[in-house]
Amino acid sequence: MGTAMTKPETKKSGVGGKSSSAPAVKQDDNGSLEVGCPDPSPCCKAKVMRQTSKESLLHRRHAECEVYDDGTNTFFWRAHTLTVLFILTCALVYITLLEETPRDTAYNTKRGIVASILVFLCFGVTQAKDGPFTRPHPAYWRFWLCVSVVYELFLIFILFQTVHDGRQFMKYIDPKLGVPLPERDYGGNCLIYDPGNTSDPFHNVWDKMDGFVPAHFLGWYIKTLMIRDWWMCMIISVMFEFLEYSLEHQLPNFSECWWDHWIMDVLLCNSFGIYCGMKTLGWLSMKPYQWQGLWNIPTYKDKIKRIAFQFTPYSWVKFEWRPASSLRRWLAVLGIIFMFLLAELNTFYLKFVLWMPPEHYLVLLRLVYFVNVGGVAMREIYDFMDDPKFHKKLGQQAWLVSAITVTEFLIVVKYDPKTIMLPIPFFVMQCWFLGIFLIFIWTLWRFFIRDITLRYKETRRRRQEVRADLDRPVGDGSTAAPSGRSKLNGSSETLRQRKS
Incomplete structure (x- = not known):
């Protein structure tokens, strides 16, 4: 299991390429990537959307800090699936062939449940899907994922009892x-x-x-x-x-x-x-996130510091x-x-x-x-x-x-x-109802009434600009008469270009 990430590099495809169908990528003043598509076909638009999503994710993930990783694949980071399977098999063979089963039913039940949980944890630590965290080790977070499954199953069992x-x-x-x-x-x-x-x-x-x-x-x-x-x-x-x-x-x-x-x-x-x-x-x-293999660090002081930093995040994303x-x-x-x-x-x-x-x-x-x-x-x-x-x-x-x-x-x-x-005391209920009502009113105002008001003001402002353009005098001093088409739709030359 090697170190999962290397120093991020932006993709060069589509930037200055010679193909006319490739989406063009440019950088705006804020440093974000803007993707343009000369071909208005649905296929090109889909490529633009996928490219924009990937670039925005990359920009967000590495906006706080640049991550450097030398990619050293040490023994600590390798996947030891066969080793775990061999040890687990040896333990089961020993219990089956060399250990005498006690006559205590309650003890055997407890031990069987614990052994089942341990086998499931061994499977999850080696085979489960990795999460977003990689430090101190991805297997650590896979272990807690399997603990979550075991704990939820235990709660379900308790829920179904009297x-x-x-x-x-x-x-x-x-x-x-x-x-x-x-x-x-x-x-x-x-x-x-x-x-x-x-x-x-x-x-x-x-x-x-x-x-x-x-x-x-x-x-x-x-x-x-x-x-x-x-x-x-x-x-x-x-x-x-x-x-x-x-x-x-x-x-x-x-x-x-x-x-x-x-x-x-x-x-x-x-x-x-x-x-x-x-x-x-x-x-x-x-903190600068520079990850170097332990055996590539020369001094013992830096080795100890690297071991301590192993328990810090691999990279940092601000919420x-x-x-x-x-x-x-x-x-x-x-x-x-x-x-x-x-x-x-x-x-x-x-x-x-x-x-x-x-x-x-x-x-x-x-x-x-x-x-x-x-x-x-x-x-x-x-x-x-x-x-x-x-x-x-x-x-x-x-x-x-x-x-x-x-x-x-x-x-x-x-x-x-x-x-x-x-029953909750009446004055406490009044306070909670008042708080919930205020949250509901603010939500209604912020995301519905306010947006409708802003759209109405924007529409009225655009109409006023159109009237001002129509009333503006032309070269001979007369005002431009409306020609049956609104200025919002553009000139007749623009309409012919759109139809073509």
């Missing part, structure tokens, strides 16, 4: 599970300075300083690297705090003090994580979401924000309905999973939005992450519908 059987099935993973657990309430006494406690008047602040404080910072640092936009991150951060306010009657875990919501979470942890993430994004966008540019992008950005908030809520609701404590390793593994697949999914969504002619379908990791998020929510709805259907 509530009792699904919760008791968790005992097969950890015998400590399957027991209802109390939720911790972060509300209660919200005094920052409690004069009644003379020994420690700031005990309320120290009680809130648990493991979730660094988790908030680290989580929003990673989310910023995924989304790559300051405004979207801040909107999602503030919206989630509003969701906690709105749903604290359902989960006691959402009940927090006002200063815990806005000072500790939004202003300190989330904002500082977003700030550090944006600084990292700025460094990645300015420009531009939600107000079109209705399609606006709806896509709203959908991304909605799915992010739904995935955040699933974290709290899943452990509530499946009786998992917050510090359990399964909760941590789920967060680690989303950290590894979220960046790939966001890149695939952005490519699908930014260049739909080239990316004609949604990426595989983005599709799986969306399906997993929806399946998790359906499990929550099935396992505890009473909690989900608890």
Whole structure:
């Protein structure tokens, strides 16, 4: 598996070629490529559209940085499909011929399921389709793609069980599970300075300083690297705090003090994580991406530096979401924000309905999973939005992450519908209806009323220009009389040329 990319070069076909049917390519003032076609045939127009799509994609992909890769095909980058197949076969032969099968049915069932998952992961790591990321290794991202498939299948299995059987099935993973657990309430006494406690008047602040404080910072640092936009991150951060306010009657875990919501979470942890993430994004966008084979580097210091840079992106693409540019992008950005908030809520609701404590390793593994697949999914969504002619379908990791998020929510709805259907307070409903109504009104004005108004003004301006041209005096001082054909259609000589 060699290094996948080399230093990009623009195609020379069609630029200064001698063939009259080849589309001509020229460069405008902005540096973008403009393709012209002297032959107005449908075939030539199709070639122009394909050429324009490829050149625009190439220009967008390498607008931030030029990538240099010496193309060194080392042992690390080769595809070891036969090696993996040989090792897997030897392991199965050993289990079949040399190992005695235990008489424990439950143990054999667990081991058989784990072995099936491992065989599927071996197949996916060596044979699955590559995603948009290549560092630190394409096999790493193929591994997480297969984990997504396994996790979605597990969720589907849980979804098809009864509530009792699904919760008791968790005992097969950890015998400590399957027991209802109390939720911790972060509300209660919200005094920052409690004069009644003379020994420690700031005990309320120290009680809130648990493991979730660094988790908030680290989580929003990673989310910023995924989304790559300051405004979207801040909107999602503030919206989630509003969701906690709105749903604290359902989960006691959402009940927090006002200063815990806005000072500790939004202003300190989330904002500082977003700030550090944006600084990292700025460094990645300015970093020169020069990839050289490890054995071609002379000094050990540079070798260690090259190994460390292996865990940085291969190249860098800046995300420009531009939600107000079109209705399609606006709806896509709203959908991304909605799915992010739904995935955040699933974290709290899943452990509530499946009786998992917050510090359990399964909760941590789920967060680690989303950290590894979220960046790939966001890149695939952005490519699908930014260049739909080239990316004609949604990426595989983005599709799986969306399906997993929806399946998790359906499990929550099935396992505890009473909690989900608890009535929301009236004043909270009023606030949400007002926000949704304002978004709807702005969408209607921006993409429908405003566009119709601009088209009407442009049409009226053109009509006024036509009248001014008709009323303009000719050589003898008389005005030009209309000849039955509008000036918009051109002169009679132009019409004859069009007909010919």
